[in-house]
Amino acid sequence: MSSPIVLKTGAVLTGSLGLCEDGYIRLDFNALQHTELIHLVSGLDDDPSGGLKCGTGVAAISGFTEWISTARPVVSIGWDWVIGSRDGRAYYMMVGKPRSNIMLIDDQCRDLGFEATADLLMARLDRLIWQEATNAAITSRYA
């Protein structure tokens, strides 16, 4: 495994091996659960169909959102979303798996791997109330 480097400035992620030479931040799931995330940027996807066409229904509204940690080294997680409907209201739903600079490790400090990390990130994001911040960013950016 690559040698860890821990940045000296700012609060350091607890339970983290730090930022490694391969660019990954290695931490265990417990540390991830306690990592505070804030909204960085959100945006809409380009519409490859060319937008609304008369009589063919409404094109799905989709986009991406990016979040980062308040602690250093900076954890970065991004994912895609689509606007669906829940209880008759518009609702942002995650699509696919998240993308990040994180590699989760087990209690033996072994990498869990790309896919397992993404799956566990989804579990973390289930606890994050991200829809409101994303909607506010989209509304502000495109209004």
Place this chain on the structure above:
Amino acid sequence: MHILSGQSARLPDGVANALSVYRHKVFVEMLGWQLDTPPGIEQDQFDRADTVYIVSHDETGQINGCARLLPTTSPYLLGDVFPQLLNGLAPPSSPDIWELSRFAAVDFSGQTPVATGQFSSPVTAQLLHESIRCAGRLGAKMVITVSPLGVERLLRKLGYTARRAGPPMVIDGYPLFACLIDVAEPG
């Protein structure tokens, strides 16, 4: 579509000059990049003797795509201009990592559909494939790029193993990030 690659001295006569003109049309005129360039020509400090170019031509011989590869053991765009995208890590300097930059696949002749996203058309996908294969022939195990945010998921959709080398940052209004791509045939 015909794709060739090489250092500028090894490109066929006229291709290097035509490439500079094409890059100006794409990056300065079409995308509006604020670059300090002579009129009609786009070159920067990373266009050197050891820079490797990938150039694609349509059936009439017009350039319809380009890319540039730089060794990270010499000055390169991410290391010199955008090191802040690396989360505090020193920019990589390794014969195993080459930088891909000035990637574009715009057809000004109008013979093929204009790409709706950076890698979303078959032409751009083929150019990307050849660029990464070229990097592999040069010894690269990974390619690093400074890219707009959407590139990571597009690369994954194309079957590449791509990930962020650091958190994205909004630079001059554009969310950018450093992207690492495995040099392997896409899955």
